[in-house]
Amino acid sequence: TLALGWQKIDDYSAELRISVKDTGIGIKEEDIGRLSTAFERIEEERNRSIEGTGLGLSIVRQLLGMMGSRLEVRSTYGSGSEFSFSVTQRIVWWEPVGSFAENYRKAMMNSVRYRESFHAPDARILVVDDTKMNLTVIQGFLKRTLLQVDVVENGADMLNYVQQKKYDVIFIDHYMPGMDGIEALHRMRQLPGNVNAGVPCIALTANAVAGAREMYLAEGFTDYLTKPVDSSKLEQMLLDYLPESAVIRVKAEERPPEAVMLPEIEGIDTAAAVANCGSAALFREIADEFCAGTEERASQIEGYARQRDYKNYTVLVHALKSSARLIGAAELAGRAAELEALGSRPDAAAVAEGTPALLALYRSLSGRLRPYLERELPQPQGRIPMTREQFDGAVADVKQCILAFDFDTAEEIVRMMGQYTVPVGKETKFQRMRKYIFAGDRDALLNLL
Structure with a gap:
């Protein structure tokens, strides 16, 4: 019988206890001390039919000694024996992970065998979305295509950008505060000397209802794409609308799936979140952004509900719905969708009644996410310090990779740097560098480096 147990030692460690108990012939008390002797076999005559060299327990004791533990043996001759040991385990996250087998199955089912279908280093696109998380996901998805991706968070900034640069494709979110995507598109089309006249414009929407395509085409969009993206x-949308001369097709190879193991987080389908975000690393970045603005966004929603400003209320609740879907928070997304519909009517009484529960769930979910985001903050024991010279050298290598559009090697260098303790005063730069790497933000990286 195998038994596993544990006991908390402090905030960062626990004692694991493992024991194996049998109902065999047992060991005489005077023979127990001989178990650790190499090549020693107890009751050789009685056990002559059992193969072995007598090294097993000797090796076990040596291994346990290296881990600061020892093997304990209790036995009753004729009844059986129990072998046990305890080891200290560092803990970075106290939430239960649930069923390992089930989580692994989900992770493998949702792991995408991804290989970018094209490269387009000379093409440039613009993405407009008021939800920063959506921008981060799209940048992350496209970093291996080598596309130049500009992002802005509102229609006014979009109008400034399209007057300064020529784009090959423009993605525009429909629901944005102030100037929505449809108004931004109409204003862009009316700009004098518009350098982006005729450029394909794709609507981004979380409301994929019947007739949506026809509505967006009638408003002047070229096509539409649903969120979560x-x-x-x-990629197929870009292949359809990028100039053929800018696209370099990539041989259809498959990358091995990323076996993602994340802890269970109440209210979040982590397998769906990783599938939506593209990787566990990017999910962490997105979840961080989700939590960072919780109180500000919740207060804004409360204020608009109180003021009965249902236009802006609906825009923010729509954005919350989109963000919740992105991180796999189905219940929060569902409640947000209901209140978005109520705000659109508007139904003042239902909005006033339902908003507090929505925001309570929103704040609660952010609270449950924060420990997951903070779990890597304690430095693992035994992490080797990195000198300033080593740090600067690694940063220079990352910059050379980014200049050469080699994000794969740059990402690997950053992962290796993460195994060391970063020099004092360099932590913020390293965290920003890691964030921009995973988001595929080449311009921000080069400015930082």
């Missing part, structure tokens, strides 16, 4: 559909 699917990486394969995004």
Whole structure:
């Protein structure tokens, strides 16, 4: 019988206890001390039919000694024996992970065998979305395509950008505060000397209802894409609308799936979140952004509900719905969708009644996410310090990779740097560098480095 147990030692460690108990012939008390002797076999005559060299327990004791533990043996001759040991285990997250087998199955089912279908280093696109998380996901999805991706968070900034640069494709979110996507598109089309006249403009929407395509085409969009954005559909959309001369097709190879193991977080389907975000690393970045603005966004929603400003209320609740879907928070997304519909009517009484529960769930979910985001903050024991010279050298290598559009090697260098303790005063730069790497933000990286 195998038994596993544990006991908390402090905030960062626990004692694990493992024991194996049998109902065999047992060991005489005077023979127990001989178990650790190499090549020693107890009751050789009685056990002559059992193969072995007598090294097993000797090796076990040596291994346990290296881990600061020892093997304990209790036995009753004729009844059986129990072998046990305890080891200290560092803990970075106290939430239960649930069923390992089930989580692994989900992770493998949702792991995408991804290989970018094209490269387009000379093409440039603009993405307009008031939800920063959506921008981060799209940048992350497209970093391996080598596309130049500009992002802005509102229609006014979009109008400034399109007067300064020529784009090959423009993605515009429909629901944005102030100037929505449809108004931004109409204003862009009316700009004098518009350098982006005729450029394909794709609507981004979380409301994929019947007739949506026809409505967006009638408003002047070229096509539309639903959110959360699917990486394969995004790439296919770009292949459909990028100039053929800018696209370099990539041989259809498959990358091995990323076996993602994340802790269970109440209210979040982590497997769906990783599928939506593209990787566990990017999910962490997105979840961080989700939590960072919780109180500000919740207060804004409360204020608009109180003021009965249902236009802005609906825009913010729509953005919350989109963000919740992105991180796999189905219940929060569902409640937000209901209140978005109520705000659109508007139904003042239902909005006033339902908003507090929505925001309570929103704040609660952010609270449950924060420990997951903070779990890597304690430095693992035994992490080797990195000198300033080593740090600067690694940063220079990352910059050379980014200049050469080699994000794979740059990402690997950053992962290796993460195994060391960063020099004092360099932590913020390293965290920003890691964030921009995973988001595929080449311009921000080069400015930082």
